[in-house]
Amino acid sequence: MRKQIVPFLLLAFVFLTGCKALSARVLPPPTYDEQCQPSDKRFMEWALDTQDLVPIEEISADPEESLDQVMAELDRVGLKIVPKGEVGNPQWDGFTTTFPDFILVSGDWEGRGDASKAALLWHELVHKEQWDRLGREAMIARYATAAGRWSLEVAAYRQSFRVQRLFGIPEAQIQRNMKARAESLYEKYLLGSSMPECTQQTSIDIWMLDAA
Numbered sequence: 001m002r003k004q005i006v007p008f009l010l011l012a013f014v015f016l017t018g019c020k021a022l023s024a025r026v027l028p029p030p031t032y033d034e035q036c037q038p039s040d041k042r043f044m045e046w047a048l049d050t051q052d053l054v055p056i057e058e059i060s061a062d063p064e065e066s067l068d069q070v071m072a073e074l075d076r077v078g079l080k081i082v083p084k085g086e087v088g089n090p091q092w093d094g095f096t097t098t099f100p101d102f103i104l105v106s107g108d109w110e111g112r113g114d115a116s117k118a119a120l121l122w123h124e125l126v127h128k129e130q131w132d133r134l135g136r137e138a139m140i141a142r143y144a145t146a147a148g149r150w151s152l153e154v155a156a157y158r159q160s161f162r163v164q165r166l167f168g169i170p171e172a173q174i175q176r177n178m179k180a181r182a183e184s185l186y187e188k189y190l191l192g193s194s195m196p197e198c199t200q201q202t203s204i205d206i207w208m209l210d211a212a
């Protein structure tokens with residue numbers, strides 16, 4: 001079921017936005033050398049770009065306060081949280097995603113703690129900023145290639161790990177989370193279709209730039 005989510009998302013994006021000029025904006029996928037360096041550096045630059053992340057100094061280190069803060073921010077930008085069950089589509093099982101106007105959250109949402117909810121919503125807010133800054137066509141064009149999807153998610157997960165550090169989660173745990181995330185990105189976003197396995201380390205290297 002998971003494997004079908006990326007083409008499904010692409011279709012959903014195209015359907016929701018009525019995009020007609022997708023192919024004109026899609027960059028050719030890069031190739032990778034033995035050091036896992038991509039032939040086109042732009043994807044790396046996007047992954048490293050932090051302009052869509054709320055500065056960590058502006059986020060409360062208290063999970064409950066932080067959750068209130070991010071909920072207020074989502075409210076301000078007009079983003080609603082929609083439990084997946086209300087959509088009634090089994091494709092969304094366990095999956096969280098952001099569209100221009102809403103965030104679909106998994107069925108276990110209400111049972112999660114404040115820290116988990118806040119970390120997830122700060123991540124989703126990055127996608128909202130990406131969407132607003134890039135515009136729908138550029139966003140969809142990035143989503144169309146593995147390296148593009150990777151760049152959007154690596155930037156957004158950087159915020160998740162910044163927030164985890166802010167909440168005082170032990171560094172060893174954060175690094176285990178990073179490793180698991182780098183691997184799960186491959187499955188969830190079908191990156192293995194054109195990115196070699198060794199590039200998983202590139203994701204971790206980028207997230208570790210914030211380690212003290």
Ligand SMILES: [Zn+2]
Nearest residue numbers: 123127153156
């Ligand atoms: Zn994401």
